[in-house]
Amino acid sequence: xxxxxxxxxxxxxxxxxxxxxxxGPPTPSDMEGPFYTPGAPxxxxxxxxxxxxxxxxxxxRVLGADCKPVTGALLDFWQADEKGxxxxxGFRYRGKVTADGDGRYRIETxxxxxxxxxxxxxHVKVQRPGARVLTTQLYFPGEPHRQNPALVVKAExxxxxxxxxxxxxxx
Ligand code: FE
Numbered sequence: 001x002x003x004x005x006x007x008x009x010x011x012x013x014x015x016x017x018x019x020x021x022x023x024g025p026p027t028p029s030d031m032e033g034p035f036y037t038p039g040a041p042x043x044x045x046x047x048x049x050x051x052x053x054x055x056x057x058x059x060x061r062v063l064g065a066d067c068k069p070v071t072g073a074l075l076d077f078w079q080a081d082e083k084g085x086x087x088x089x090g091f092r093y094r095g096k097v098t099a100d101g102d103g104r105y106r107i108e109t110x111x112x113x114x115x116x117x118x119x120x121x122x123h124v125k126v127q128r129p130g131a132r133v134l135t136t137q138l139y140f141p142g143e144p145h146r147q148n149p150a151l152v153v154k155a156e157x158x159x160x161x162x163x164x165x166x167x168x169x170x171x
Contacts, residue, residue, distance in 0.1 A: 023067035026171045028150050030137040033123060035086040040076060040094040045108040048092055053082035053110030055161035058138075058153065061103040062126060062168045069103025070170060076125040077107060084113035111140070111162060119143035126168050138166055 047055065062073035078094040080086050087093060093112070099105045112120050121137040139147040140162075141155055155164040 023063050024167070024169050025150070026065070027126075027134060027136060027168045028148060029135055030148065030151060032135045033137075035088060036078060036123065036125075037088065037091065037094060040078065040091050040096050042097065043095040044097060044106065046077065046079075046093050046095045047108055047110055048081075051082065051110050053112070056109050056111050056155075056164055057106070057161060058109065058122070058164045058166065059104065059106045060166040060168065062099045062105065062128075062170065063103055064128070064170055069101070070099055070128045071101050071103065072129050073099040073103065073105070073168075073170070074125075074127045074129070075099070075105050075107070075168075076127075077109070077122055078124075079109065079122045080112040080115060082110055082113050084115035114145075117145070119145035119147045121147075126170065128170055131170070134168070134170060140164075 062070040062075070064070050074096055075098070076096045078086070081093050093109065095107070097105050097107050109122070112122065114120050120140050120143060123137050124135075126134045126136070137151060139152045141152055153164040153166040155162050157163075
């Protein structure tokens, strides 16, 4: 009887370990800055007609602390345009996307221009439905200014466009 119990415990132990995978530390927050405008439209592309900036396709997943996908997570992006300017009257280069059933999101945009003293960055607010909002910024590799390495997207240039990947880990 006792040996049987031990055998069961030994068998279950690896399953318990597998049930708690690690998907990385929580994504750090970063400054909101002065240019957030609530109420941006839902749209898969922020690219304006005639945009001159380099195209960026950003994809990734939104995961919880349990490493499970956060279905329906809302990602609210805003950024500077190819001149380094924010639209503070309308919604140019502002828009929201939602994560699908696998926690996946995708947005097309342009590489924002630098503005004085700052690396190129995308602002984003990420929210699990009904939960706290994570406000942060994403950066691009190879920038001269200092940036948080935990917030740098994986990016490579393919056919003249940046293909970028970033996974968010919500607490
Ligand atoms: Fe900014």
